[in-house]
Amino acid sequence: MTDTLPDRLSVNPKSPFYDEALLLRGIGVRFNGTEKTNVEEYCISEGWIRVAAGKAVDRKGNPLTMLLKGPVEVWIKDEPEA
Template sequence: MNDTTQRPAFPDRLSIDPRSRFHNADVLQHDVGIKLNDKEYTNVEEYCISEGWIAVASGKALDRKGKPLLIKMKGKVEPFYK
């Protein structure tokens, strides 16, 4: 699937949580990769290009609702299709 004409453009902010207002199922149907400061991360829960951050799970710690605790990391965010 090297044909990028059928893939949607990346939104400024994207979340993998279906309950989030930033969830976009059309984009997430494809295999998406995220780079922060030219290093690829595989455990990204959410990103924002304009604000320059990604949110990643912090180990096995969970909040009271059973969702992973997130850490924000700042830098140059680059989403891409694999």
């Protein structure tokens, strides 16, 4: 597996930008200089992240999200060896 990250990634399995293997490795996201743990989707080239808006869900059970714009940095979190 390569260590190159896609420009856009989503945690929703219905999205064309979903990559289960990459998500299982762990992805870190830094937005405007702070690490975020609640990111639903990101796009590096366009400079935005999509985060859940509280506990609200739509009629299909998907979380309602907000689009935040700013500088996005991503990296692969390597699990420490036991």
